[in-house]
Amino acid sequence: MVKPQDNPLPKLELELRRGALVLAVLSQLREVQYGYSLRQALAVRGMPIEEGTLYPLLRRLEGQGLLASEWRIEDGPPRRYYRLNDAGERLLAELTASWNALAGTMAGLLEGGTT
Amino acid sequence: MNPNEVIDAYLADVMRRVPGGARDGIDLELRGLLADMLDDRAREAGRPADDAMVLELLRGFGTPAEVAARYHAPSLVIVPAEGTRTFAWMALVGVGLQWALTLPGVFRGESFARWWLSWGLGALWWPGLMVMLSLLAAWLRQRGLPKPAWSPHQVDPERVHRGAMAFGLAGFAVGVAGMTSLPWLVGAMPPPLPGVLAFDPAFLHGRAWLVLPLWIGSFAVMARALSQGRWSVRLRRLDLAFGAAWLLLLGWWAATGGMFLAEATDQGARGGIALVMLFVAIDLVVKLRRRQRAPRLSSTLGRRTP
Structure with a gap:
């Protein structure tokens, strides 16, 4: 019998989500967002992400030349706003196609069972 | 300490651990993020943010070392996972062997302090050498040193190379x-x-x-x-x-x-x-x-x- 603390589901689910994280973030950066607003946009759509994880990810994506960023001071503290640049748009399109293909494959595998 | 001072102290601890060139940007980013998170908490609690609320927020956010680690690129692997056990055993056996050969002198009446300052500590040259060689190997791996092609083990143990x-x-x-x-x-x-x-x-x-x-x-x-x-x-x-x-x-x-x-x-x-x-x-x-x-x-x- 599987003990509650041995239940592997949460960890495996987290790994699944982690794999889709970059695509989820890129999808929300077609519009200009700063970190906290992006996090809320993702959470509202059912993709919560730890704040501590999101900011380093945004920096990495920018370092890879996929995002453009600028500092803005409006009401509140200075905030760094991000959005996709051309390379980011292209990658988003390619990753979306890969995701759709993968989702189709997985659906076939899961519905087909062992037949 | 007021909430701002607590955040300042926390961020100072984080900034000591992040790459120098990115410090200013990360500091501003985290400061803005923590301010937004704190505002949300205060709104949900229906009261202004206080020290206890800030401390709870920061403890949930992670220790300064954990937060800083998220901003570091994956570091160089010195000993690959599959070699960790062998590395540990070789290091321990090497030190143990040197101690086993030299420690009997202490039981024959030699000074323990003298042994410790000579062979006792001196035996640690072995794990030190292993680390240096592992660093060299890691550097060569990172440089893309060609991997040796796999070949089957010699089946006949009596055959001579x-x-x-x-x-x-x-x-x-x-x-x-x-x-x-x-x-x-x-x-x-x-x-x-x-x-x-x-x-x-x-x-x-x-x-x-x-x-x-x-x-x-x-x-x-x-x-x-x-x-x-x-x-x-x-x-x-x-x-x-x-x-x-x-x-x-x-x-x-x-x-x-x-x-x-x-x-x-x-x-x-x-x-x-x-x-x-x-x-x-x-x-x-x-x-x-x-x-x-x-x-x-x-x-x-x-x-x-x-």
């Missing part, structure tokens, strides 16, 4: 030539080496000569195996017999001492001989186990063969 064995025999001959000429070489060395390395004449005339037939015999057995290309049963038995004879001779020398005139040199030589005996014993055990396994392996292969 001729290149390696020829190299070993050449080294053997050079070593023996050096050792046998040492008593004459010592006399030609500059002072104080002749005094330090002078052999005891009684040892040279009484016990040292026994090494010559063992050297000649071992060399002949290995040369025969090299020429045949494999170890026959007879050669393997002779090899084991010579191994056992080496253990006996070295054990006799180490137990009785008196090889060198200088006491310190003699003690060092006995320690060295004990180490060589350990290697010879390990070699003997490995060879004996291989001999025991070989018939099992051949019978298993025989059963599988249609």
